[in-house]
Amino acid sequence: MTSSLLLPIAALVSVCAFGQGAVGEFVPDVGFDLSGNWNPLLHEDFPERIPGPELVNYAGLPINEGSRLWGESWNASRLTMPEHQCQVHVSPYIYRGPLQMRVWDEKDPQSQKIIAIKNYISTYEQTRTIWMDGRPHPPAWAAHTWMGFSTGKWDGNILTVYTTHIKQGWVRRDGLPESDQATLIEHFIRHGEHLTHVSMVTDPVYLTEPLVKSQDFLLNTNAGGNWLYPCEEVEEVEGRPRGAVPNYLPGQNPFITEYANMYHLPLIAALGGPETMYPEFEKVIKNPPPTPSDRLARDEIVPMPVPNAAQNPNPTDGEVHILPVQGNVYMLVGAGGNITVQVGDMGVLIVDTGLAETADKVIAAIHKLAPDKPLQYIINTHVHPDHTGGNEKLRAAGVTITGANVTGDIADAGKGAAVLAHQAVLDRLSMASGKQPAAPVGAWPTDTFLGDSKTLWFNDEPVEILHEKAAHTDGDSIVFFRHSDVIAAGDIFVTTGYPFIDLARGGSIQGELDALNNLLDLAIAKHDEEGGTYIVPGHGRLCDRWELIEYRDMVTIIRDRIQAMLKKGMTLDQVKASRPTMDYDARYGADKGFGTTDQFVEAVYKSLGGK
């Protein structure tokens, strides 16, 4: 049951949510243990669950205009792409359709206190952990997962759960998105052999108010089967060009009115929005305003700018923080651009050096990670000062291990760490550009490469430096730690905004897309597009392949739109005014500072040949 009817129930239950009582100490009454195997009861919103929602059926959902545009541009063919075939339903959605669910407690063997309540959901083989031991949620720059990070507490006989760090997923699986900014509050309520699950998802990017749903389960005392659901991606559709992302250009979705016509509803009802959740909307249905199906043709409407509603993924305390990634690799945040650190017996290798003013804090963080090891290598992903600003100090804090087969003093050669980068980075750092003076000699790369790649073996793992031509700039490199399975992407990939395509320094939209697709080729998910290869973006939170997929899709779709507008002869001002990024602006947009939405649109427009 979606939304309106549930609101009073949810409000009542919410009163109890996160109230008094120490986390994890309450022991529910006998009979209220949630452990067991549970089968879903599918009577609530059955058509949405089986066989699945119709296209452009958004009725009763509190979506905003950005969500609606996202949904209307969504083409079901997207699910035929190998990288989308194993997309898991996120925790706010997956309870609508688990084939089976198992719940059990994990207890401290010494004290027998509950550490966590676990859910195994057979659909996509998801194991969810609800921590009951009072641990804090991870920082904003930590990675997200399909199930998110959950903490729970007992309020009387109700288990209340709060979840953050959820991946981008569905609000409804006909193309309506839920952003990675969504959070979830749930109540698990057991009545004998029945279990009621009430969920309230809040999404500042795509929902205007919380979406409340409930679903029920029945205890299954005779569970059988192996409950496995391995998903393998395959080539469903032959011959699709590399990097192509099926989507409908604004105004060209041929199925906009299909659902409304099928059920004899006014289109305004099918298009959803908070007003369609409440009984008062019945009056609107009786006298619906005209809603032309082509209302989204971008040259026929004047969309309003959408403010960015995403959480700041950076530390706000002015400090540089260390986040373990995996293997030998760590991520430093708070120094401007993200810094990737690889440590081991041989010493320390870092990718990028952050801003000049944070260099001392970066050195301190590296020292904390490897107090007795020399900083030997610095790799620059590109030329910008938020990634090279610390070069001079960091280089001076390191050493180059060298030698010779002749007797003599080689101390000079060993001074400072080696700084590796593509030749274009050295060219630009060593030359004044406009009003920008050349960087000091001590900040220049000491070792450059001209070709497509450079490799080295360090700390017992191969490290590949792969040049990406004309992407964010003309000197971009990504750095792949093959054993740790981590990629430092530089500013080719960020989670804080649209890609900044620096046309003045040789960037281009096609190069950016090529680079994103190359990154995708390198990244392999561990299970259902989660885990496996981790990616340190130039700015923002730690990611895996899924975030890269959604980001590549977004940039491709916006490129397609602007290309279509160019073909129609639209001027840059007309393109900007039509807000071709509107469905992503609440997540990635900016109207001031470095890398605004307008700058992105302009860069794409000009990169595609627009004047």
Place this chain on the structure above:
Amino acid sequence: MKRTLLLLAVAAASVLSTQVKVYAHHSFAATYFEDQEVKIEGKLVQFLYRNPHSFVHIEAPDDKGVMQTWAVEWGAGGQLSRDGVTRESLKPGDIVVVTGNPGRNPDDHRIRMRSITRPSDGWNWKGVVQ
């Protein structure tokens, strides 16, 4: 509320008519024209017995006579196993006749399987992909 009741009634009717029992990972309604049916006959080039859904790829002409590779979506491994279909039931080179719901994007050449028959020995399957 009248609208809600109407929708529920329509939903219930829909459930009874389709008799689908298990949740699909994607929405069939969003992916296929469920009210249309097409038929193709051609050579099986690949049988992917897998989750979330199996696929058979078939070389067969489209309605203009142009040879295409069709991706026919079938049941999950578990469903097919229950129906007696195994990984060895079909092999590349088999000539088969398939009926099913066409995909919404004609360029994808996708079909949701409703039936498959191998005329050479009469082997066949018919049902609802779950």
